[in-house]
Amino acid sequence: MPETGVQSAHIHERAGKTLGDVRLQEAYKSSTLRLYTHRLQAMSEVPGFDSLRDRARAIKAEVIEHLDEYLAEFADSVERQGGKVHWAETAEEVCGAVRRIAEAAGVREFVKSKTMVGEEVELNEALESAGIRGIETDLGELIIQLAGERPAHIVAPAIHKTRQDVAELFADHLHSERTTEPERLTAIARRALREAFSRAGLGVSGANFAVAETGTIVLVENEGNIRLCTTAPRVHVALVGIEKIIPRFKDLAVFLRLLGRSGTGQKLTAYTSLLSGPRRDSEDGPAEMHVVLVDNGRVRTLSDEKMRESLYCIRCGACLNACPVYRKIGGHAYGWVYSGPIGALITPEFNGISQARELPFASSLCGACREVCPVRINIPDLLLHLRGKAQTQHAPAASGAPRGEKFSMQLWAWAMKRPRAYEWGSRLARLAQRFWQRGQWIPKAPVFPMSRWTDQRDFPALASRTFRERWKKRPGG
Amino acid sequence: MTTAPHHPRVHLFVTCLGDQFFPEVGENVAKILGRLGADVVFNAEQTCCGQPAFNTGYRDEARGVAARMLGLFDDCDYVVAPSGSCSTMVRVFYPELFAGEPACLAQAEKLRNKLYEFSEFLLKVLKVEDVGAFFPHRVTYHDSCHLLRELGVSEEPRKLIRAVRGIDFIEMPDYKLCCGFGGTFSVKFPEVSVAMGEEKIRAALDAGAEYLVANDSGCLMHLAGLIHRRKLPLKTMHLAQLLAQQGP
Incomplete structure (x- = not known):
């Protein structure tokens, strides 16, 4: 069974597991590097890519500042097109809405295309317990569904799986031949999924963008499964995070040029579907179209003026690919469905900081994420802000961070504000370090947090004379 | 960017790590700047920019330490730090840290306008590329x-x-x-x-x-x-x- 809930408290264990697994290290490294490089190439082909990013950011900022108005406009537009809008505040409400739609449609099974909101609200698990089975139709999602795992990457959920892993999963669960050839593996998945598509009465999708002006749900993909999910079954449900709204149809010209390039380095993905309401007379498509507008922590995020910026995210995954920490610890270490730098922001925001206190600290704040973000979210700055929130709103003691950290910081600050105390502290430390000093180095420090430094690194000994002492003694000083 | 006075008075912000672990770094900065005509001074009232606390989310503690930095370098043309990180603390994060305190913010603005990281100072202010070093490695x-x-x-x-x-x-x-x-x-x-x-x-x-x-x-x-x-x-x-x- 896949795990549920937020498991971010176990980040150290999970990170250690990935770090110690040579195969996983290689999988993450090669895949993220490939996506990172493709993005760079794709960007270099677009003159003015950076001003495109500025425009995207400006549009997102405008939407998020006036989200209530745009949401109302979007809902009206959807209803005008003949679609039905459902507002869902919590994960339970999202799953409840989908369950009711499924029950009304009389289906015991539905096909599902990749949706991070669906992962977030644990739709499959919730509906399964109501006797309704969801079948993932995105290849990556299918793989992790069979493996009973959560996505390891926002865009490439099975990024950590090798061909061999997939071969085993397919052979075990789809009762197919055992092969590691990508073409044959794809054919096996296709056969299984075609059957599911042909009998499904309900298709569930996410949304990449939701256009307020026209009520259009926009979905991008490479496999064609989304198009099938949203058009073949009689009923289509789109799960839409409320931050997915963009004001005008023409804004798509900005975002579609950014999303594919930022995510996978593609000019456009193989399919772009624009869905505006259910089918009209003589058209193909679903007879019913439902849109579930999902809060699930987003309104809370909106209420923090600073953190609001994290809602600009278009889920391209570029920050994950650029992040040296993500590359090392992998997606599952973050303990929820979103990983990497953006996961470290929105996991504590959507769930409350007490649920994921360690995440904002799981970053060297190098800023590589901000450098690639298509909407220029200042991720390191927001992480710093969240660290402040973590220390003031959810003090360390209980959940992993060292007890006494605050006290040592206060002591440190006291001394730093008093140069004489600072100098005396330094003298005492230089005396004390003689017990552990080996030449210029301290191979094993006795006190926390330095002891964590010296587990795998030597720590430099304090200089026998500080700069200020030497400066005072210099000729003419 | 201002033009440097002929013999600019430069305060060395040696940073706490530089002071305690790598005193020769500060000395070399002073030596190089001195050779290039700067009048280098060191104010021993300085300790740390406050970044360790800021970086860890202890903003109040960071603010207290940072506030002490603000008035220490008033009598000079420039402040130079041999650290990109401590320079960033002053230049990028002080305005954020002091956003709610107009008096400190004004002082922080003054400081950040004259504080440079070492390599940046050589190129941008002193406009020197070749400091006459030799290192066959x-x-x-x-x-x-x-x-x-x-x-x-x-x-x-x-x-x-x-x-x-x-x-x-x-x-x-x-x-x-x-x-x-x-x-x-x-x-x-x-x-x-x-x-x-x-x-x-x-x-x-x-x-x-x-x-x-x-x-x-x-x-x-x-x-x-x-x-x-x-x-x-x-x-x-x-x-x-x-x-x-x-x-x-």
């Missing part, structure tokens, strides 16, 4: 993240390094990659920090470098500590130390 340069991405300084140190006589300067393929120090990240996530450091060191070794040069004591103590533990054939050096190397 294969050297690579590691961009510390704050210097690179917060202050946008990447060409300046490279120009200074290329101008060193006898030097064989080589870039690492993924030179922008973080070394994994990250302030308190290095002890909060030591395994990850070390894994990132290993990758950086491997890149330097693969490039055939004898020396890895950087402008931040934090990155350097992390990498040097790892190199020393593993007994690897690579040496680390602060840019100021490199630029102080004299020829035969």
Whole structure:
């Protein structure tokens, strides 16, 4: 069974597991590097890519500042097109809405295309317990569904799986031949999924963008499964995070040029579907179209003026690919469905900081994420802000961070504000370090947090004379 | 950018790590700036910029320490720090830290307008590329993240390094990659920090470098500590130390 809930408290264990697994290290490294490089190439082909990013950011900022108005406009537009809008505040409400739609449609099974909101609200698990089975139709999602795992990457959920892993999963669960050839593996998945598509009465999708002006749900993909999910079954449900709204149809010209390039380095993905309401007379498509507008922590995020910026995210995954920490610890270490730098922001925001206190600290704040973000979210700055929130709103003691950290910081600050105390502290430390000093180095420090430094690194000994002492003694000083 | 007075009065902000662990870095900065005509002074009232607390989310503690920095350098034209990270703290984060305190904010603005990281000061203010150093070795340069991405300084140190006589300067393929120090990240996530450091060191070794040069004591103590533990054939050096190397 896949795990549920937020498991971010176990980040150290999970990170250690990935770090110690040579195969996983290689999988993450090669895949993220490939996506990172493709993005760079794709960007270099677009003159003015950076001003495109500025425009995207400006549009997102405008939407998020006036989200209530745009949401109302979007809902009206959807209803005008003949679609039905459902507002869902919590994960339970999202799953409840989908369950009711499924029950009304009389289906015991539905096909599902990749949706991070669906992962977030644990739709499959919730509906399964109501006797309704969801079948993932995105290849990556299918793989992790069979493996009973959560996505390891926002865009490439099975990024950590090798061909061999997939071969085993397919052979075990789809009762197919055992092969590691990508073409044959794809054919096996296709056969299984075609059957599911042909009998499904309900298709569930996410949304990449939701256009307020026209009520259009926009979905991008490479496999064609989304198009099938949203058009073949009689009923289509789109799960839409409320931050997915963009004001005008023409804004798509900005975002579609950014999303594919930022995510996978593609000019456009193989399919772009624009869905505006259910089918009209003589058209193909679903007879019913439902849109579930999902809060699930987003309104809370909106209420923090600073953190609001994290809602600009278009889920391209570029920050994950650029992040040296993500590359090392992998997606599952973050303990929820979103990983990497953006996961470290929105996991504590959507769930409350007490649920994921360690995440904002799981970053060297190098800023590589901000450098690639298509909407220029200042991720390191927001992480710093969240660290402040973590220390003031959810003090360390209980959940992993060292007890006494605050006290040592206060002591440190006291001394730093008093140069004489600072100098005396330094003298005492230089005396004390003689017990552990080996030449210029301290191979094993006795006190926390330095002891964590010296587990795998030597720590430099304090200089026998500080700069200020030497400066005072210099000729003419 | 202002034009430098002929003999600018320059306060050295040596940083706490520089003061306590690497006094020779500050001395070399003073020596080089002195040689270039600056009148270098050091105010012993200085301690730390407050970044360790800020970086760890203790903003009140950071603010208290940072506030002490504000009035220490009023009697000078410039303040120079041999650290991209501490310079970033003052230039980028002080305005955020003091946003709610107009008096401190005004002082912080004044300070940030005259505070420069060492390599940046040489190029932008003194307009010097060649400081007359000599160092016949294969050297690579590691961009510390704050210097690179917060202050946008990447060409300046490279120009200074290329101008060193006898030097064989080589870039690492993924030179922008973080070394994994990250302030308190290095002890909060030591395994990850070390894994990132290993990758950086491997890149330097693969490039055939004898020396890895950087402008931040934090990155350097992390990498040097790892190199020393593993007994690897690579040496680390602060840019100021490199630029102080004299020829035969």
